[in-house]
Amino acid sequence: MFDTPEFVIQISSQTFETARFALLFFKFKTDMHRRDFIKALSAAACAGFFAAPSFGADAKKFKMKFSPRLGFSFGVPTAGRxxxxxxxxxxxxxxxxVEGVCPINHSKKFSPAEIEKQxxxxxxxxxxxxxxxxxxxMNEKDVPTMTANKVRRADGSIVEDKPALRAMLEGQLETTFGVLxxxxxxxxxxxxxxxxxxLDWRKQYDNVIENMSFCAGICKKRGFVMEIEALNTVKxxxxxxxxxxxxxxxxxxxxxxxxxxxxxxxxHEYMQAGNLSSLDDPNVWKSIVSFHVADAPGRNEPGSGEIDYAGVFKKIWDKGYRGFIGLEHGQxxxxxxxxxxxxxxxxxxxAQV
Known part of the structure; x- marks a missing residue:
């Protein structure tokens, strides 16, 4: 038994089929604004396609591997931090x-209490x-680490020092492996x-490949996978x-x-490019380890912005994706x-997949 309430969403077979019909109907209303589509889904749920939550046992399992980032997606108002x-x-x-279950801070060692919590x-x-x-x-955002082999010294200065960078990367990987x-x-x-x-962009790219290859070699040897995250510069x-x-x-x-x-x-992709057409690029698709989800531009829950998440989830499911879909959004x-x-x-x- 859990000491916090759990949702049980009870869906009768007849109601489930009705809901599926409603979802398909709205899916093909291509002239409907994407936010209206999400609102329609929520309205259908509230109107009775999904019974009101009850308590006491686990709800029906999802098919898609939605993975809330702890403390950042939703659930905190109900369950706490x-x-x-x-x-x-x-x-x-x-x-x-779930994902993002604990922070990793490379500026200090973990305390015994932090390790025990992990x-x-x-x-x-x-x-x-x-x-x-x-x-x-290891998603550095402010220092040209892998791009220019630079590190930040204790006094705050940023200098080119390839041996120091490699030592830093190796140390950060070891710390990360322990947490993982x-x-x-x-x-x-x-x-x-x-x-x-x-520095010339091509030289930076070559540096990135060399440093990423260094990290990938260590990850492969230890049985871990690293995923490169592209970030938007617009906001x-x-x-x-x-x-x-x-x-x-x-x-x-x-x-x-x-x-x-x-x-x-x-x-991040939508904010940077204004679309998600890169999902149709075979080179992009075959490289995907996992997804992160948030609506744009507010970075809150799906339905609060411009992205057609019903279409996105249906598309990636139909293309065969069954991995983690990290929920990295606010409310x-x-x-x-x-x-x-x-x-x-x-x-x-x-329900639509």
Whole structure:
């Protein structure tokens, strides 16, 4: 028994078929605005296609591997911020996985209490049968690390020092592996760092391939996978080197290691490119290790922005993707009622595949 309430969404076979019909009807209303489509899904749920949540046992399991980032997606208004409570809550919702279960800070060593908490998270995930997705660890945004072989010294100065960079990368990987082993994950998020505006772009690219290959070799030897995350420069991360998934996939292709792929962050791609057409690029598609989800431009739950998430989820499912879909978004309203609404929206997405 869990010491926090869990949702049970009871769906009769007749009601389920009715819901599927409604979803298909709205799916083909191509002239409907994408946000109206999401609202229609939520309205259908609230109107009775999905029974009101009850308590006491686990809900029907999802098919898609939606993986809430603990403390960042939804659930906090209902379950609080403690990762153990959140995992129990998400298990009760019928979700299959979680991600971002603890922070990794390379500026200081973990305390004994932090290490113990990581162990507890891993044990609880195994107890609940929840898979653990990626952890953000080495996605430098401000220093041209892999691009120009530069490091930040203790005094704050940034200098070119390739041996020091390699030692830093190796040390950060070792720290990350320890956390991943404790929580039960195999995937880390990595990035090449900032753009060096004084260095030729092609030289920076070559440096990135060399440094990423160095990291991938260590990951492969230890049995881990690193995924390169492209970030948008339009709003969130001005000055980063890897700005779209086409470039991330090119890097992964040139690294040419089974331990290196890409994290396709739908929010960042949409903010940078204004569309998600790169999903149709075979080189991008075959490089994808996992996805991140947030609507644009607000980086909140699907339905709060411009992205056609019903279409996106149907597309990636039909293309055969069955991996982690990390929920890395905020909430437009932080209430337990909004938690329930977001859960219903994900249920509706799951019902269409």
């Amino acid at each position: 403690d990762p153990i409570k959140l995992m129990e809550y998400f298990k009760g919702c019928g979700l299959l996985a 162990i507890q998270i891993g044990e609880k995930a195994r107890e609940l049968g929840l898979e653990v997705g990626s952890l953000s660890s 082993e404790r929580v039960g994950s195999k995937i880390l998020i990595i990035g090449p760092g900032a753009l060096d505006r004084k 969130d991360h001005p000055g980063v080197f890897c700005v779209n998934n086409t470039l991330a996939a090119r890097i992964a292709r040139d690294v040419d290691s089974p331990a290196c792929g890409i994290l396709y962050d739908i929010y 437009t309203v932080k209430t337990p009622e909004k938690d329930a609404e977001i859960l219903k929206t994900y249920r509706a997405f799951d």
